[in-house]
Amino acid sequence: MGIIPKAGITLAVIAAIMFGTYEFRAMRSHPTELSPASVPIAPEAAPAAIPEPAPVPDMPKAVPVTPAASPKPAPAAIIPHGEAVATFAGGCFWCTESDFEKAPGVTSVVSGYTGGAEKNPSYQQVSSETTGHRESVEAHYDPAVISYDGLLDWFFIHAVDPTDAGGQFVDRGPSYKGAIFYRTEGERAKAEAAKKALEASGVFGAKPIVTDILPAGPFYQAEDYHQDYHTKNPVRYSYYRGGSGREAFHELYWTAEATARYMALRPMAKREGFCGPCFVKPSVAELKKKLTAIQYSVTQEAGTEKPFDNAYAEEHRDGIYVDIVSGEPLFSSKDKFDSGTGWPSFVKPLAPENIVEKTDYYLLYPRTEIVSRWAGSHLGHKFDDGPADRGGKRYCMNSAALRFVPKENLTSEGYGEYATLFK
Numbered sequence: 224m225g226i227i228p229k230a231g232i233t234l235a236v237i238a239a240i241m242f243g244t245y246e247f248r249a250m251r252s253h254p255t256e257l258s259p260a261s262v263p264i265a266p267e268a269a270p271a272a273i274p275e276p277a278p279v280p281d282m283p284k285a286v287p288v289t290p291a292a293s294p295k296p297a298p299a300a301i302i303p304h305g306e307a308v309a310t311f312a313g314g315c316f317w318c319t320e321s322d323f324e325k326a327p328g329v330t331s332v333v334s335g336y337t338g339g340a341e342k343n344p345s346y347q348q349v350s351s352e353t354t355g356h357r358e359s360v361e362a363h364y365d366p367a368v369i370s371y372d373g374l375l376d377w378f379f380i381h382a383v384d385p386t387d388a389g390g391q392f393v394d395r396g397p398s399y400k401g402a403i404f405y406r407t408e409g410e411r412a413k414a415e416a417a418k419k420a421l422e423a424s425g426v427f428g429a430k431p432i433v434t435d436i437l438p439a440g441p442f443y444q445a446e447d448y449h450q451d452y453h454t455k456n457p458v459r460y461s462y463y464r465g466g467s468g469r470e471a472f473h474e475l476y477w478t479a480e481a482t483a484r485y486m487a488l489r490p491m492a493k494r495e496g497f498c499g500p501c502f503v504k505p506s507v508a509e510l511k512k513k514l515t516a517i518q519y520s521v522t523q524e525a526g527t528e529k530p531f532d533n534a535y536a537e538e539h540r541d542g543i544y545v546d547i548v549s550g551e552p553l554f555s556s557k558d559k560f561d562s563g564t565g566w567p568s569f570v571k572p573l574a575p576e577n578i579v580e581k582t583d584y585y586l587l588y589p590r591t592e593i594v595s596r597w598a599g600s601h602l603g604h605k606f607d608d609g610p611a612d613r614g615g616k617r618y619c620m621n622s623a624a625l626r627f628v629p630k631e632n633l634t635s636e637g638y639g640e641y642a643t644l645f646k
Contacts, residue, residue: 326381372490380485385421385432405436504549517623521600534627
């Protein structure tokens with residue numbers, strides 16, 4: 224009785240594995256190799272730190288999963304007024320585009336080709352390794368929110384293996400090599416400084432940093448089906464990215480300590496104020512020593528303090544509110560109002576880049592949870608019942624997640640950039 228069902232299950236499992244393997248191969252129009260060598264191991268880590276992908280049986284070369292007739296790409300569009308643009312190559316542009324879209328201050332990201340001599344190349348031409356072009360992205364950004372130095376840091380920390388001279392992760396060949404394309408001598412100098420800081424940080428041990436720094440040339444926008452691939456094809460993209468080794472690589476190398484070690488050598492660490500990438504979150508044991516029971520419950524376990532019986536519901540002095548764990552600036556007394564709820568409420572954040580919105584269902588219906596960007600502290604929730612003449616939002620926060628810095632202490636505590644708000 225059990226032999227036939229078991230055999231059927233076995234055949235189904237084999238078919239699923241074979242189909243999944245073929246699908247992974249078919250996602251890109253070039254042969255790929257899921258070899259352990261494509262994912263470097265940190266000097267201190269054991270080889271088992273990154274699981275090896277399952278063996279891939281020989282398959283016929285996959286055909287491109289693309290429209291039958293893709294038009295030739297055109298040069299990238301003109302940069303909108305008030306924005307700046309930076310160009311990076313980090314291997315597969317599906318992934319690099321997705322990585323840069325998460326950077327605060329980046330307004331849009333375009334996938335394309337640059338670095339070669341061929342005009343208006345197609346994807347098939349570039350992947351044939353005959354054009355000299357690399358898969359690249361143009362990141363359009365607001366310099367008032369993120370600097371070029373900030374983009375360089377984001378690139379090294381989130382989007383590239385800077386020790387790989389033969390491609391990036393599972394994608395091999397010159398068209399997948401990492402690069403920073405500079406437009407000015409100032410950008411070139413900043414790129415060189417970031418590269419030297421990364422090498423000096425020791426994040427990758429004794430391995431040399433081999434990311435190319437090249438003058439920017441014409442950038443040709445890739446075909447439409449490549450743009451926003453991660454949102455248009457989330458399942459296929461997730462499967463591809465998961466098998467590429469990117470996530471395992473970044474989790475292995477870019478720990479909080481490694482990030483802080485690198486950022487300590489960068490310009491952001493040398494300016495006044497909070498340095499998010501320099502922050503290293505304390506361990507659970509350290510947090511339990513540093514925080515009170517209610518502070519720990521709120522920030523680490525998404526608890527809620529009692530209304531009216533808390534530190535800042537009736538705080539009326541001028542100043543700013545920062546994260547109790549990290550010190551990252553969050554809200555200003557200028558945006559505080561009496562909501563009648565018994566919790567400190569604000570119409571907007573002081574530093575939106577330090578605020579992350581999530582959806583929770585703790586009360587069975589969806590609510591917008593507010594979490595601090597760098598410490599990951601639960602702060603409270605956002606509602607749409609705030610003062611209509613001030614935007615209509617109510618950021619209902621827990622006092623236990625905040626620390627108040629009065630205006631007279633802003634400069635002495637490193638928040639002098641906000642002192643002008645209260646003059």
